[in-house]
Amino acid sequence: xxxxxITNLPDDNRVMRHVGWNKLRRDADNDDKVIGFLPEAFQLRxxxxxxxxxxxxxxxxxxxxxxxxxxxxxxxxxxKIGAKSAFGIGRxxxxxxxxxxxxxxxxxxxxPKDNEPSHSGIRRLPKDDLVLLDALASEAxxxxxLNSDIPTEAI
Amino acid sequence: MTSILFDRQRQGSTSPPLQMLKxxxxxxxxxxxxxxxxxxxxxxxxxxxxxEQPIAGLMQTSTTRTARVSVEPSLHERLFDALAEVKIxxxxxxxxxxxxxxxxxxxxxxxxxxxDEWEEGEEPxxxxxxxxxxxxxxxxxxxxxxxxxxxxxxxxxAAWTTGSDRLTIEFLPGDRTRWVLARAVSGETDxxxxxxxxxxxxxxxxPYRPDYWLRYAEQQDHQPA
Numbered sequence: 001x002x003x004x005x006i007t008n009l010p011d012d013n014r015v016m017r018h019v020g021w022n023k024l025r026r027d028a029d030n031d032d033k034v035i036g037f038l039p040e041a042f043q044l045r046x047x048x049x050x051x052x053x054x055x056x057x058x059x060x061x062x063x064x065x066x067x068x069x070x071x072x073x074x075x076x077x078x079x080k081i082g083a084k085s086a087f088g089i090g091r092x093x094x095x096x097x098x099x100x101x102x103x104x105x106x107x108x109x110x111x112p113k114d115n116e117p118s119h120s121g122i123r124r125l126p127k128d129d130l131v132l133l134d135a136l137a138s139e140a141x142x143x144x145x146l147n148s149d150i151p152t153e154a155i
Numbered sequence: 156m157t158s159i160l161f162d163r164q165r166q167g168s169t170s171p172p173l174q175m176l177k178x179x180x181x182x183x184x185x186x187x188x189x190x191x192x193x194x195x196x197x198x199x200x201x202x203x204x205x206x207e208q209p210i211a212g213l214m215q216t217s218t219t220r221t222a223r224v225s226v227e228p229s230l231h232e233r234l235f236d237a238l239a240e241v242k243i244x245x246x247x248x249x250x251x252x253x254x255x256x257x258x259x260x261x262x263x264x265x266x267x268x269x270x271d272e273w274e275e276g277e278e279p280x281x282x283x284x285x286x287x288x289x290x291x292x293x294x295x296x297x298x299x300x301x302x303x304x305x306x307x308x309x310x311x312x313a314a315w316t317t318g319s320d321r322l323t324i325e326f327l328p329g330d331r332t333r334w335v336l337a338r339a340v341s342g343e344t345d346x347x348x349x350x351x352x353x354x355x356x357x358x359x360x361x362p363y364r365p366d367y368w369l370r371y372a373e374q375q376d377h378q379p380a
């Protein structure tokens with residue numbers, strides 16, 4: 001994929017967002033079992049202008065689990081991530097729809113970096129709209145993969 | 156960052172005002188004296204005390220002094236400090252929290268500051284946020300304990316979940332709270348958000364029947380108004 005051209009990701013493709021341990025939703029009644037994501041998992045940090053995600057379909061393995069695993073391995077190689085962290089997976093079209101419903105016209109574009117070829121970003125995401133962030137956490141990123149469930153060995 | 160620290164017992168030193176000596180002392184000495192004066196009027200953090208290292212012979216005077224160098228706090232120190240501070244704060248209101256909850260809360264706070272899970276660029280729990288949290292807990296007195304999280308800025312987050320319905324409160328410095336609640340009604344999800352001082356949190360949540368999340372009996376009714 002050329003890095004100089006802005007590529008909007010197809011609506012039927014999926015992106016994956018790493019969510020640290022402190023931004024996972026937990027059930028205190030059930031031994032703090034992880035049950036989802038907090039809205040703040042999708043909040044831009046100070047200085048960020050796009051939400052960092054990975055484009056799962058960038059990888060072309062026929063096996064879906066292998067594509068997800070490649071994205072996880074890419075994330076692990078890029079930075080330190082905790083064993084108890086997780087990944088949220090959402091479909092591009094669904095994420096855009098949820099944002100549009102809440103008044104945000106976002107773009108999800110491919111933003112490859114060195115050694116992070118699947119890196120992408122969600123742009124124009126409002127920073128402090130808690131209602132939107134909650135909707136992203138529960139209606140857009142609807143699938144969760146635990147980091148501990150992904151083997152460490154390279155594919 | 157390097158600074159010179161002296162034992163606290165020297166706080167009562169009766170040296171003359173620095174300004175009177177400025178013509179007699181070199182600029183470097185004045186700077187050093189100013190750094191010492193600044194330290195004597197500040198409290199060292201619990202974590203930094205763990206890493207101070209004695210330097211023999213530095214600034215020897217007629218009385219015995221111990222000089223130490225403080226280095227930039229490590230991640231472990233910062234996390235330790237943050238935890239120590241909020242646990243001390245908790246101890247001040249311990250009479251209002253039952254022992255079981257206090258133990259659970261401390262375990263949750265420990266878990267939130269696990270160095271193995273810590274991400275670069277994140278802030279440990281801010282004392283002011285935790286103060287707001289404690290005030291909120293005393294006000295709403297939840298029977299169901301919340302799951303806890305931490306924002307990138309170090310704001311504590313409390314989350315209650317009943318089925319697919321959620322109540323999430325972020326505790327900000329300055330006694331402010333931000334909250335969002337979501338509940339499914341006839342196949343749709345209604346969401347409401349608010350930004351209120353902690354003193355009006357109960358009032359702000361009241362229209363949405365927060366007991367649905369905060370009390371066990373209310374859960375069985377399942378559907379809030």
